[in-house]
Amino acid sequence: MDRGREVKLSESDIIVSKTDPKGRITYANRRFMQIAGYAEPELLGKPHNLIRHKDMPRGVFRLLWYTLQQKQEFFGYVKNLTSDGGFYWVFANITPDLRADSSLAGYFSVRRRPNYAAVKQVSEWYKKMLEIESKESASRAPEASYLWLKEKIVQQGCSYNDLLTRLEALEE
Template sequence: MKNKTSIITPRDNEHALQDDEFIVSKTNTQGIITYCNRTFMRISGFSEAELFGKPHNIIRHPDMPRGAFHLLWQRLKSGREFFGYVKNLCKDGSYYWVMANITPDINASGTLVGYYSVRRKPSAQAIRTITDIYQQMHAEEQRVGPQNGPQASVDLLMETCRAQGFDYDHFIMHLDQQ
């Protein structure tokens, strides 16, 4: 399966962030990259010129359910920050996992100008747990079809969180503390 925004073929080779590394990027309100740090360039394999001015989903891995990004945009558009685990695609087809924190970027006059994201290395246990959940979300998206799939998989994710006794934010934070 190929990434919709590129011709990169995923392969089963993981790159991992170091414990003390952070990936930082900024986008405009449409998700177009306006800033990225050197760690982002190094781990993704893309140069600054290849990232700037491109949609952030240039690194979207096909293993990610559409519902995860549906939830991300629901939260951001309502002015809330987003925490979540994301599997990203590298230029060479390999992948890397991050624990992402994405926040609205508001200027001094109170206008939304974009989004700011800081990503760090997630725990191995969090990746194992979220991988299973994302596979279930993918299956739900396939079951209900493309029009209703993203929201149906978000609903499944929220029910999974409730079954564990958490709301979404607390569930995500709990995964990295196991």
């Protein structure tokens, strides 16, 4: 693969991973390894943010963690990094993995091909969020861009999950 080249998922691609409560990878399916370009030993025990692309605003991850801390599942569009510097977009579903006693065992993530019309829209939002983050201190940046996204959702007149449903319905 060429550095910076996009890997597009097919309709049948399903990427699966599990992490411990600290976000370290405990399981990665073969398709995840193929798309991301890592062998299993290179992933297991590593923080999941190993594949975090610089084009992803930290505010999106702030929303993700706020959602997961409430023991709710998170849905979202994520641009990930491949081992050779390429990238791939996914529509992610991340769920807390709870034990029988409701304690946190870790997180379970399933990713699939995104709607590229939605990716085009969220890419614009992410650019604005990155701009906001660049004007803030490192400690304030995630919250500042998260608050901008939260306001953007309010302006749409719906919940975050309803907004995602609308984006998924866009024609590609």
